[in-house]
Amino acid sequence: MDAADLLDLLGNENRRRILAVLARKPRYVTEIGDLLGLSPKAVIGHLRKLEAAGLIESTEGRARRKYFSIVDPLRLEVTLSPYEFTVKRSYPQSSGPSPGEGDHVDVDLDTDDLATELDQLLALRQDLSLAQRRLEGRVAGTLDRLAEESEADRLGAAVALAIANGARSRAEIAARVGIPPEDVAHVLAVLAREDVINHRSDGIILSK
Structure with a gap:
């Protein structure tokens, strides 16, 4: 056996x-x-x-x-x-x-101790498995946030470059960057909060 x-x-x-x-x-x-x-x-x-x-x-x-x-x-x-x-x-x-x-x-x-120890070990394995799944979830979430932030930084730089090259409206920026106007509006709002751009009557310009 x-x-x-x-x-x-x-x-x-x-x-x-x-x-x-x-x-x-x-x-x-x-x-x-x-x-x-x-x-x-x-x-x-x-x-x-x-x-x-x-x-x-x-x-x-x-x-x-x-x-x-x-x-x-x-x-x-x-x-x-x-x-x-x-x-x-x-x-x-x-x-x-x-x-x-x-x-x-x-x-x-x-010999009851043997079964008790086995039960404890199996419970420990279950706890470790749960902890591992939680850790993997946190790692995946962090990677997703990093990817989102990297994409936002890339779009922000592209929009700022378009403005520096003379684009003054959301439509012009969207055409040059190649993203929908609603996405441009979101990026512009972020850049405005960070004091990267200014909205004027003649259009959008970079802050000095």
């Missing part, structure tokens, strides 16, 4: 609870059901899936009772960033002695 399938398997809360119980010591079906408030049928179904995935194994104990336990240490790593989402599994080598038959290693492991 690959890491992605393993992550799907551990997405079930009851299977994570069963693993947390088995991480403390081997247990049998009825014992697991009593601890977790699950029916024997439900426990058996989850145990079969965990055993098929190679996460647990069963051994026959006293009174021919079947005990389930964790097979080997397993590490599941989730990497999440704006550019990457990977899930990896590894088998860290145990540094302690091998437990003997009937012994168990008491590990304080809460």
Whole structure:
């Protein structure tokens, strides 16, 4: 089973609870059901899936009772960033002695933490994606404004040049610059506010 399938398997809360119980010591079906408030049928179904995935194994104990336990240490790593989402599994080598038959290693492991961390990471990815979209929108808006200002500067310079070359009316300026008279009126209003031109009885002239 690959890491992605393993992550799907551990997405079930009851299977994570069963693993947390088995991480403390081997247990049998009825014992697991009593601890977790699950029916024997439900426990058996989850145990079969965990055993098929190679996460647990069963051994026959006293009174021919079947005990389930964790097979080997397993590490599941989730990497999440704006550019990457990977899930990896590894088998860290145990540094302690091998437990003997009937012994168990008491590990304080809460597998619910794994699902909680995954939920937090997925929420973080969503927040980052939203922030990225907002940033892209602001960049696009700024570029649009720069383009508009550049176009306005170009038209303003062209209108001023036409006036300097003798154009005195909006119609003359529009003909020389090659833009509609209504656009000329808008550019003239901007130039007048900036004190670049003056309106006189004999026409439009550049300010001195």
